Amino acid sequence: MRESELLEHIYRRSEGLAGASPDLVVGPGDDCAVLRQPGGGLLLLTVDQLLGGVHYKPGTPVDRVARKAVARSVSDIAAMGGEPRWALATAMLPKDYPEADELFDRMAYWASRWGCPLIGGDIGSGPGELLLTVTIGGEAHPDRGPVLRSGAKPGDRLFVSGSLGGSLQSEHHLLFEPRVALGTKLCDTLGRDLHAMIDLSDGLGRDGARLAKASGVRLVIDAERIPRRDGVTSWRNAAGDGEDYELLVAIAPGREAPEGLIEIGEAAEGSPRCEIVDSGEKIDAGEMGWDH
Amino acid sequence: MRESELLEHIYRRSEGLAGASPDLVVGPGDDCAVLRQPGGGLLLLTVDQLLGGVHYKPGTPVDRVARKAVARSVSDIAAMGGEPRWALATAMLPKDYPEADELFDRMAYWASRWGCPLIGGDIGSGPGELLLTVTIGGEAHPDRGPVLRSGAKPGDRLFVSGSLGGSLQSEHHLLFEPRVALGTKLCDTLGRDLHAMIDLSDGLGRDGARLAKASGVRLVIDAERIPRRDGVTSWRNAAGDGEDYELLVAIAPGREAPEGLIEIGEAAEGSPRCEIVDSGEKIDAGEMGWDH
Numbered sequence: 331m332r333e334s335e336l337l338e339h340i341y342r343r344s345e346g347l348a349g350a351s352p353d354l355v356v357g358p359g360d361d362c363a364v365l366r367q368p369g370g371g372l373l374l375l376t377v378d379q380l381l382g383g384v385h386y387k388p389g390t391p392v393d394r395v396a397r398k399a400v401a402r403s404v405s406d407i408a409a410m411g412g413e414p415r416w417a418l419a420t421a422m423l424p425k426d427y428p429e430a431d432e433l434f435d436r437m438a439y440w441a442s443r444w445g446c447p448l449i450g451g452d453i454g455s456g457p458g459e460l461l462l463t464v465t466i467g468g469e470a471h472p473d474r475g476p477v478l479r480s481g482a483k484p485g486d487r488l489f490v491s492g493s494l495g496g497s498l499q500s501e502h503h504l505l506f507e508p509r510v511a512l513g514t515k516l517c518d519t520l521g522r523d524l525h526a527m528i529d530l531s532d533g534l535g536r537d538g539a540r541l542a543k544a545s546g547v548r549l550v551i552d553a554e555r556i557p558r559r560d561g562v563t564s565w566r567n568a569a570g571d572g573e574d575y576e577l578l579v580a581i582a583p584g585r586e587a588p589e590g591l592i593e594i595g596e597a598a599e600g601s602p603r604c605e606i607v608d609s610g611e612k613i614d615a616g617e618m619g620w621d622h
Numbered sequence: 623m624r625e626s627e628l629l630e631h632i633y634r635r636s637e638g639l640a641g642a643s644p645d646l647v648v649g650p651g652d653d654c655a656v657l658r659q660p661g662g663g664l665l666l667l668t669v670d671q672l673l674g675g676v677h678y679k680p681g682t683p684v685d686r687v688a689r690k691a692v693a694r695s696v697s698d699i700a701a702m703g704g705e706p707r708w709a710l711a712t713a714m715l716p717k718d719y720p721e722a723d724e725l726f727d728r729m730a731y732w733a734s735r736w737g738c739p740l741i742g743g744d745i746g747s748g749p750g751e752l753l754l755t756v757t758i759g760g761e762a763h764p765d766r767g768p769v770l771r772s773g774a775k776p777g778d779r780l781f782v783s784g785s786l787g788g789s790l791q792s793e794h795h796l797l798f799e800p801r802v803a804l805g806t807k808l809c810d811t812l813g814r815d816l817h818a819m820i821d822l823s824d825g826l827g828r829d830g831a832r833l834a835k836a837s838g839v840r841l842v843i844d845a846e847r848i849p850r851r852d853g854v855t856s857w858r859n860a861a862g863d864g865e866d867y868e869l870l871v872a873i874a875p876g877r878e879a880p881e882g883l884i885e886i887g888e889a890a891e892g893s894p895r896c897e898i899v900d901s902g903e904k905i906d907a908g909e910m911g912w913d914h
Contacts, residue, residue: 336745339723343730351708351739363742365708368761369661375741377710377757381748416643416657418669420755431631438635447643449667450655453628456673458750463712465669465757469660 356478359544361409361529362468364476372470376406382424382459386504392429394504396436399462402531404444404508405575407468409529411477411517413510414446418465423455437464444508474517474524482526482545482580484599489579489591494534495562497573502559506575512590513577523582533572535618538604541578542616548600551615553608555594569606570618648770651836653701653821654760656768664762668698674716674751678796684721686796688728691754694823696736696800697867699760701821703769703809705802706738710757715747729756736800766809766816774818774837774872776891781871781883786826787854789865794851798867804882805869815874825864827910830896833870834908840892843907845900847886861898862910 340358351357355372356364362374380399382388400417407414419437423430430453441448446466470476491512497503509529516524528541534556542549553565562568580597587593595607606615633651643649647664648656654666672691674680692709699706711729715722722745733740738758762768783804789795801821808816820833826848834841845857854860872889879885887899898907 336722336726340726340743340745343727351741353707354739354741357741358743363708363710365741367659367661368663369659371660375708375710375759377712377742377755378744379712379714379746381714381746384746384748415645416655416667418655418667418757420669420671422671422673422753430628434628434632435635447646448650449643449646449657450650450669451632452670452755453632454671454673454676456676456751456753458753459748461714461748461750461753463669463744463755465710467667467759 356476360479361406364470371472372476374407374410374412374468374470374476376403377463377465378402378406380462390504392432393436396433397440398504399464400437400440400444401506401508401575403464403466404446404510405529407466408508408510408513409527409577411471411474411513411524411527412468413514414444414466414468416467417441417446417448419448419451420463421453422458422461423453424460425455425457427455427460444510471514471517474521477517477524477527479526479528479541479544482541482547482597484547484597485583486525486580486597487583487593488549488551488595488597489581489587489593490534490557491577491579491591493557493559494530494574494576495568495571496559497571500559500561503573508575509577516579516588519588520581520585523585525582526580528578530574530576530578531572533618534569534578535604535606535615538578539616542602542604545597546602547597548602549595549604550598551595551604551606553606557592565606565608566618569615648768652771653698656762663764664768666699666702666704666760666762666768668695669755669757670694670698672754682796684724685728688725689732690796691756692729692732692736693798693800695756695758696738696802697821699758700800700802700805701819701869703763703766703805703816703819704760705806706736706758706760708759709733709738709740711740711743712755713745714750714753715745716752717747717749719747719752736802763806763809766813769809769816769819771818771820771833771836774833774839774889776839776889777875778817778872778889779875779885780841780843780887780889781873781879781885782826782849783869783871783883785849785851786822786866786868787860787863788851789863792851792853795865800867801869808871808880811880812873812877815877817874818872820870822866822868822870823864825910826861826870827896827898827907830870831908834894834896837889838894839889840894841887841896842890843887843896843898845898849884857898857900858910861907
């Protein structure tokens with residue numbers, strides 16, 4: 331079974347969840363779950379896994395493994411415009427893994443660096459590759475609230491926060507800076523005109539289609555305008571390589587293009603999909619990118 | 623490296639954490655981390671891993687795997703006297719795992735059953751055995767607050783909440799009921815006289831030593847009084863088999879023994895350890911039980 335099919339099953343199953351949990355604002359299917367806190371404010375919750383040999387190559391320095399494990403979850407908080415507050419980590423260590431102390435020290439370092447100190451976790455060892463999980467709790471922007479995937483409207487302008495493609499070759503996937511500061515700034519300056527965001531972990535094509543589907547809009551992206559990382563020669567790589575951890579942002583028309591964003595297209599009426607237009611040809615980009 | 627040594631390293635490294643995180647009440651080293659919430663109340667946080675072939679045998683029905691994955695984390699909340707509120711889960715599925723839908727349905731079922739609906743997670747697949755993690759957020763008892771491992775005092779009476787030993791053979795480890803209701807009732811009725819609790823996942827000997835060390839007391843347990851599961855013939859199995867998920871409880875002297883608890887000994891002055899007394903012989907039980 332592909333991950334996407336299983337996720338569909340889980341999302342369908344979760345549709346009745348809101349009724350059962352009066353504090354639940356957003357359930358499975360967005361970058362974070364969102365819960366109303368007893369005393370006010372909204373808690374953002376996300377968890378991601380990092381598996382040796384899949385999410386990084388053998389021989390990757392421990393510090394970079396630790397960094398990526400934390401950064402992936404921080405990026406989910408950024409995609410909602412929130413700020414990370416605390417982290418929990420688990421590690422299933424390979425037998426006779428000599429770098430466990432360093433791994434936890436570096437995870438703790440990066441978690442603190444991004445504002446979410448590592449306050450607990452669980453450790454075991456098993457026969458397989460190193461598998462880390464990082465759970466992060468964050469706080470939604472106090473005025474704007476959480477920025478969902480589902481808020482884009484026809485006419486919105488579409489932006490990305492940086493160059494795409496070639497993440498594995500360039501080691502960007504080990505070294506990226508999660509876009510927390512940018513997400514907060516967009517909330518501060520745009521407020522309710524900041525309609526929707528998602529972080530690009532599986533590629534612009536696939537994640538764009540997720541935003542399109544959640545919002546019920548068609549994304550129309552100009553292939554020529556997709557910013558490419560140095561060395562990326564085709565827009566297909568920029569839209570399909572994945573692991574960019576940049577934000578895709580939908581903003582109400584009529585606003586100045588905010589600093590730090592690159593405009594790539596717009597949202598339109600029509601059946602929800604992510605369409606990339608290359609020399610007049612419309613390509614459905616929803617199947618590009620990772621399904622991992 | 624053994625898990626216990628790595629945990630020591632992590633606890634030492636975490637000692638400066640409280641200063642860096644003003645909202646942190648309890649960091650790594652207890653059953654849950656405890657955070658002050660913005661609007662009041664205390665958030666309990668715990669995460670546990672469940673690995674196929676280690677925490678359950680091949681061929682175990684999916685429902686029982688799902689149940690155990692959730693129950694282990696619920697038990698950590700119970701050990702603080704708290705109530706579970708929400709859950710996140712991750713799964714690293716073996717390639718071509720046909721039961722993924724059912725697995726998530728059953729995790730969602732058990733999470734809701736224990737009051738902590740499954741509101742998010744992450745799925746991947748890899749070459750190894752099934753690995754699940756469950757993160758649970760809970761609420762501390764509103765009057766008593768979180769019951770820590772560190773509150774036992776010389777003179778306290780020691781109790782356990784049920785029979786010990788033989789958990790793997792009897793399948794208790796797949797079917798246990800986390801002691802949430804009992805933990806809450808003890809907080810309700812004993813208040814501040816409920817000095818300390820821990821859940822017995824690694825065995826009475828090893829977990830008893832953790833409580834002793836955290837509290838700076840010597841536990842003196844009468845071997846004869848340790849309740850044994852049917853079929854368990856030696857107190858050494860009752861104290862060392864592990865996976866009991868019962869509560870070990872320290873209560874101020876002079877209180878009635880609460881219903882549902884079995885008295886097994888007392889806390890005393892002396893160098894912190896868990897001592898089991900068998901026919902006058904004092905045995906240091908701290909190395910009994912699992913180090914997994």
